[in-house]
Each structure stands twice: as structure tokens, then as C-alpha cells.
Amino acid sequence: MTRRVVITGTGCISALGNTAGAFWDGCLSGRSGIAPISGFDMTGIRFQNGAQARHFDPSKHFDDKQLIPLDRFAQLAIVAAREALAQAQLELTADERTRAAIVTGSCYGGKTSEDAGFAALYRENQPRVHPMTIPRLMGNAGASALTLELGWQGPVWTVSTACSSANHAIGQAFWLVRHGLADAALTGGSEAPFTYGSLKAWEALRVVSPDTCRPFSKGRNGMVLGEGAGMLVLEPLERARARGAEILAEITGFGMGADAHHLTMPSAAGAARAMRSALADAGLDPTAVGVVNAHGTGTTANDVTESAAIREVFSGALQNLKVTATKSLHGHALGASGALEAVATILGLERQCIVPVANFLEPDADCDVPVCLERQAWPHDAAVSNSFAFGGLNAVLVFSRFSS
């Protein structure tokens, strides 16, 4: 069984705002959500900026009792999922709920709770940690909480592949629905990486920019951490059509692979192979693609390697292509990044326009790809969204403009 799979809902929380609409407006404005990190004593940390979900207030979405077992990363997943489901207006019978899937991605899981618990134990010499520490920190906490809230009983799991987590999750959910193993899916990723311990760990890796994220630009000097969640509702085309749902876009391809090259240095060959695999899965020629939402972290290494991979895959089709990198706007939200970028890609297809790369200074000859620098109408039928993780794990999604 092979079915066309469409997206009927999106939900999003990020530094750009608390809804997919606010996210999209923020993206189009080209005004980055990157700002000085608040909530920590940043003294002695070599970078000061991040893309925190500053406007997210848990008390607006949960009562005090509900919050007890929920780390911030799970809260973000739940609220983004509620928005996506509300937009999709998807209501399932008891029987249908047994065939409804939830596949989420997260790099860190409940890092906020873990960090606080261990600080109490090791630094303050407290004799015990909160009993909800384990349920809060498990990577599947968001997915499990959603099953309890929604009563969905089909395949549910969480993927953790560092910065590719959300793309791996969305790709697997897509395949479940496409091949008839689930009749609806809620999928995406969430991340809440702003803890003191996590910031120190990123500092030690020496990949974080001291100012901002400038993908593919000369003068770029690293990534900027972000926070948030993106969630999508996927369903078979026939079902969406039968119930008269508004279809935002179609998801048409997923490709994944491993570099088998280096722990942190990316490989153009691996990135190109994942893009080709996704296009083959979609049955699309590179010439059909109008937009690449790049992994585009703003690190020296990623952007050069990804540019080479894009040039290789789209050689001969570059004149019809625009490359964007929305991490310049919402930061690098690690396991949620692919989901935020999916929302930007889907809304770009639906509205036939493209989001600009923010913070760009000047072209870099080593990143010779057609970077989109200003918001513009951009007719396109298909878009590729890349995620490449430390450890060399690549996951690429292909979305298409919906046409019956």
C-alpha cells in the first residue's frame, strides 16, 4: 500500500513567537529572534546570545498539577501539537486512535530537569532529587504526554539523532502513513537546551558564535543555540479530502544516511547522498525543486560542505533554486530544528514565497549557492529541507506544493 501524505496542521513555538503564524511572520520579517540569553548568570561564558522561546509561559497552557511531570521540552511539544491539531480539526474515533501515530524528535530530552536535579545533588549537597526527574528527562516525555492527552494508541516513539532528530522523526511518521501503518500522525521535534551545564558544554566545543548566526555569509563564526518545538499533522490525502480538511502541502520524500566520516566534521558526499535519496523517494528530479531550506548552521565547516553538496546534487538546476537557512532567524534548536524548518518550508510552499537568510554580510566564494537574501514571491512546486547531525547522521525531507 502506498498513499499520498498531506500536512493539514502545523504548530510552532520559537524565539519568533508562540504560534506557527507568529513564526511565519517572524521569518518573513527577516528579523532574527537571536538576543542576549536571559535566565542565567552568563558571566564567564564565551558567548552571550541565543534564540530562547522568551514569550512561552507554561502557566497559560497547563495548570500547576499538570506541570509536575513535564520538563520544558515536553511542554513545548504539547503546546505545538495542540496548535497543529486545532488547525487540522482532526477528530478520531476510538478505533481510529489505535491507528494514530506520534513520532517526535529531541536531542536532549528533559535537560532542564536533569541539570536542576544534579545541581541540587552535587552543588547544594541536597540528599534527594525530585521523584519526577526520570519521567521529566526521558526523551519520549513529550510523546508519552501527548498519548495521555489525546488517547492515541498507535505507534509512538521518539528519535534522538542530535540535530537531525526532528527530520528523522517526520520522515518515519511520513513513511508510516504512506505505507498504511498509521492513518494519522503527529510528528515533529522539541528542544529546551538552555541550562547552565548545556551552555558550558557547547562553549567547550567551540562552535558557538560570539555574536550571531550568519549562514553561508563571509564572516560567519558559528552557530547560535535555539529553543522551541514544531509539530505537523500528517494524514493520507484521501482521508483529508474526504473530511474536507484544508491541505497545506504534501510530504513527498524522505532520505537518510550516515557519513561514516568523522564525529563532528561533515561530509559533502554524505549530505549529497541523503538529498539524492530523498529526491528519489519523492520521485522528483532536482530540476523540480525550487527551494532548499539548508541545514545552514553558520559554522565554517557546515556551510562550505553543504554548499558543495547542494552544487553537486542540483548542478544544472541552480538557476531555478533559492537556498534559505532559517536558523539565522530561530537559532539552532537542535532536535527541534528540522521541525521548525519544516514549518517554514511548508508555509513557503503554501504561500509560494521564500524566507530570507538573516544576518548575511557578504557572499563567501566557498559557499557558492544562490542564497535568498530578501523576502520574495517565489513560485515553486517542491522544496528540500536538510538536517545533518554530529556523528554524521543525515536526514532530508521533500515537501511539495499540494495540487489535486
Next chain:
Amino acid sequence: MSESVSPDVLERVLRTLSETQKLPLEQVTPEATFEQLNIDSLDGINILFALENEFDINIPDESARLVRDVRQLAEGVQKLLDEKSAPPAPAA
């Protein structure tokens, strides 16, 4: 070796490199480049971490990025140590 690096600092830099990279000490000479010692970007981060601990200094990202060989590394460490021990500049 540059005159500016004290023998003690040089010896500790070489030992730290040897321990971090699991290389025989005699192989780690001031003249060796990182390429010759097979030190890649990830090894570099581990070495900087070990040196920061060994000397109780903070090595900024910008200066670390420019270092290509053992001599430059030792000179950089010495410079940071000199800055650390210099009396604070008088208030304006």
C-alpha cells in the same frame, strides 16, 4: 623555540599534548605541526581543554583558531600566562 616561552611552560605544553593525543613524548617537538601529529579539529578542542586545566587559563576561540603548530601553541599559552600575572592596569 621562541625565547618568550619559558622552559617550564614548554615542557608542560609538550607533556599535555603527548598525554591528550596518546603520543610518545619524544614525538611531540616544538617544531611539529598539527598536521604532522595528525591533530584534527576535534583533537584540537580536547587539547585546548587540557591546556586550560593544566595552566588555569581561558583560551579564546579567535586566537585558538589561528594556531597551526606546537610552537604557536606554546607561545599562545605563555602569552596568556603573562597576561594573567601582569599587574592590573591602573584605573583611568
